[in-house]
Each structure stands twice: as structure tokens, then as C-alpha cells.
Amino acid sequence: MADRYLSFTGTAPGRFLTRRLGLPQPTALHRWSAEHPSFTGELLHLGAGKSPLDGPDGLAAVLARTGLAVRARSERPVAVVLDATGVTDIDTLAEVHAALHPVVRSVARSGRVIVLGAPLDTADHHQAAVQQALEGFVRSLGKEIGRGITVTLLRLTDANAAESTLRFLLSPKSAYVSGQVIGIGGAEVTAPADWALPLAGRTALVTGAARGIGEAVAATLARDGARVVCLDVPGAAVELESVAGRLGGTALALDITAPDAGARILAALPSDGLDVLVHNAGITRDRRLVNMAAERWSPVLDVNLASVLRTTDALLSAGGLRTGGRIVATASIAGLAGNAGQTNYAASKAGVAGLVRALAPTAAAEHGITVNAVAPGFIETKMTAAVPLFIREAGRRMNSLGQGGLPVDVAETTAWLAHPASGGVNGQVVRVCGQSLLGA
Numbered sequence: 001m002a003d004r005y006l007s008f009t010g011t012a013p014g015r016f017l018t019r020r021l022g023l024p025q026p027t028a029l030h031r032w033s034a035e036h037p038s039f040t041g042e043l044l045h046l047g048a049g050k051s052p053l054d055g056p057d058g059l060a061a062v063l064a065r066t067g068l069a070v071r072a073r074s075e076r077p078v079a080v081v082l083d084a085t086g087v088t089d090i091d092t093l094a095e096v097h098a099a100l101h102p103v104v105r106s107v108a109r110s111g112r113v114i115v116l117g118a119p120l121d122t123a124d125h126h127q128a129a130v131q132q133a134l135e136g137f138v139r140s141l142g143k144e145i146g147r148g149i150t151v152t153l154l155r156l157t158d159a160n161a162a163e164s165t166l167r168f169l170l171s172p173k174s175a176y177v178s179g180q181v182i183g184i185g186g187a188e189v190t191a192p193a194d195w196a197l198p199l200a201g202r203t204a205l206v207t208g209a210a211r212g213i214g215e216a217v218a219a220t221l222a223r224d225g226a227r228v229v230c231l232d233v234p235g236a237a238v239e240l241e242s243v244a245g246r247l248g249g250t251a252l253a254l255d256i257t258a259p260d261a262g263a264r265i266l267a268a269l270p271s272d273g274l275d276v277l278v279h280n281a282g283i284t285r286d287r288r289l290v291n292m293a294a295e296r297w298s299p300v301l302d303v304n305l306a307s308v309l310r311t312t313d314a315l316l317s318a319g320g321l322r323t324g325g326r327i328v329a330t331a332s333i334a335g336l337a338g339n340a341g342q343t344n345y346a347a348s349k350a351g352v353a354g355l356v357r358a359l360a361p362t363a364a365a366e367h368g369i370t371v372n373a374v375a376p377g378f379i380e381t382k383m384t385a386a387v388p389l390f391i392r393e394a395g396r397r398m399n400s401l402g403q404g405g406l407p408v409d410v411a412e413t414t415a416w417l418a419h420p421a422s423g424g425v426n427g428q429v430v431r432v433c434g435q436s437l438l439g440a
Helices: 004-009 012-021 059-064 090-100 125-144 160-169 212-223 234-247 261-268 294-317 333-337 343-367 389-397 407-418
Strands: 042-049 069-071 079-086 112-117 150-155 180-183 203-207 227-232 250-253 274-279 321-330 370-376 429-432
Touching (some): 004 012, 004 389, 042 059, 059 069, 059 160, 079 090, 112 160, 160 407, 180 429, 212 227, 212 274, 212 407, 234 250, 250 261, 261 294, 274 294, 274 407, 294 321, 321 407, 333 343, 333 429, 343 370, 343 429, 407 429
Parallel strands (some): 042 079, 079 112, 203 274, 227 250, 370 429
């Protein structure tokens, strides 16, 4: 359903009226399209403290490869990258304010502000304190900057390991990702032969692919070069065949909760195995706990969590995921922040986040596979279109960007996590919620 309020505020009368009444004024976001796949303009590269990322093949070289014109000064930057990895005390923390205070007003609409920080695993409690302070700074800036600008904190030690992440965040693909803290390890990564087709020659399986977010994920992975296997319940077989046919993929009509689902998936995969596994299938059966019968609890936990656990175990134990593979699961901000009437759904999605954090280290060590999750907020789908008007409007406005996200926003984030050069991103749960004000 179209966001009529967003459209209205984009008109001259709408801007005048909402300004006079003190109402939210969301900015229409610049998302990826084939005609406008990237930002054009200048990237302002700033620093605070003495950076460990300097060097001939360090951060400056990575930023130069993003395609933006990197500058030390800019009147109207489309993006700002502040390297704060060298912030170690209160004095160097003050340099963060000194660097950004004069420039935040000049960032272009739908622009980006990215702050780079150091990992928190340090014995120096002064450094740990000021590095932790960056999180409060970034999340607060994201809530006040406005104009469709996103603000993100990356924690890293190796700029090259962060290249796929920087390319994602410095592009229209990350339009609905803001207020996030993303950790990037020092894993050795290999750049794809073609950054426009990073998944060429790779196979991806997407569950719940017949509609909504799953359909968008499958389409985005196919756009990036993947051969997609689209899985959904037999009852959605007609829609599933249509999606798979349009993407040049394969349809697999299967109940993901079936005891033999893992074995049937393995049998349907190409002989060289799977590179990307996207757990997207999910259902809701909302009721407050006092009114929730077991018949509403069990199916949600079975589809949203138990099937994810069983399928992942089956594919890993059988070697169905190739070395260097990617597992991306769909969590939810309901699982991170809670939501009235969704104890079953929130429990299942919090369980997904727990799976990611526990499995990521061992999957990487034993199989060279990363495990991450996306946590969508209010996303414009047929399901949210059926929500009562006032609740729907509240969901749209209760985030820093003042609007609902689109299925493609979740899909783009999934594609970044599935990227072959994203090996340093592991064990992360990334909210795709426009920096929701719930649980933020």
C-alpha cells in the first residue's frame, strides 16, 4: 500500500503544512535502481586520533575504490566517513565532535555518515570507554540528523576486510539501515571478479520465496549473479513457479517443517553444493499470552526457529554448504525489543539471533562459513497493508527515517551478507528498520 503521507510531504503544500504543524517530514529515500545504481558526488574523509588504518593499502585506498570522489574538504558531500579507530581517550573523543559538528548540516539528502571505531576487546578501560561512547554518539546522531541520511558505526581493524561493507553502506542499497553497530573481523577476503555480479557462479537457496521479502531476496541475489533455488510451501506452488521462472531459477515446493526437509533440499541442490542459504520462511499467529493456545504457539516456533535449526544442521553435517558459504537468517526487531501480542513470534526470532551468535564462530572455524541475520522492522508488505490504519501509520513513523521500509531493503542487506567478500562479517544481527525507536 502506498505511503500517502510520505507522498504528501514531498509536495510544496505538504512541506508547508507539516512544518507549521510540527509533523514528521520524511524524505523519500534514494534506493538502488538499474538506472541509478550508485551515488554520485563527493565523499568527505575525516579522522579523529591517530588511525591504525593509514597506509598505502589502507582505508584511503579502499574508499577510493568505492567510485565516489574522496575529499578532505567538501561543500556538499553525499557521504562522510570519520575514522575514529584511533580514539583512545577523552581528548581524542572530542575530535569526533570537532570533525562532524561543522559538516553534518551540509550532507546531501539520503546521504551517509559512517563512523569507524575499534573493537572493544581492549584491556585499556579508558579506550574501551571512549570507543563504547561512539555507539551512543552514532545512535543519537542517527535520530536527529534527518533528511533521509543514515548513520552507522563500523568496528574494524582491517579496512580491506571491510570493503564490501563500505561499498554497501556508501550506496543506495543501504537506504533503510541506520543506527547500527556492525563488527568486522580481520578475515582474509578475495574481491569478486566483478563487483556488479559478486554471486556469479554461486548457488543460493531462499526459503519463503514465493512472495514478499523472500521474493525480493531471491530477485536481488539473482540480480547479483546467483543461481537461485526458490523454496516455499506446496500451497504456494503456482506463485513459486512464477518467481523462479522469472529469475531463471529452480522452484522447490516443500514444507520446511517436514522431518525430511533437509534431505530433500540436499537432493534438489546442484552436485557442487550450495553457497548461500537464506532462512526467510516465517509465520505469525498473534495473540496475547493469556489468550494464546498451544495451537498458536507451536507452529510459529516450528516454522520460524525449529526448521531453521534442523535444516542448518542437516546441510552442515552433510557438507551441503561449500567452504566460503554464507548463512543468512531472518530475525526481527520484535525478537530484539519485544512486541505485545507476539510472545511466540518474538521468542522464535530472538532464538534466530541466539543461533547466529552461537553458530558463527564454529561454522567459520570448521567450515569457513559465515552466519548472520537481518532483523526487519516495519516493512511494507501485504501483511502490513492489512494492519489497521493508525497502527500502520505508527509503525511507519516510529523510526528515524519516518517511513516504512520495502522488501528490497531487507533483500539488499541479505545480499551484502551473502557477498563473497563479506567474510569478515560474522555473527552479526543487523536491523533493517530505519533505526526503529523501539528497542533502539
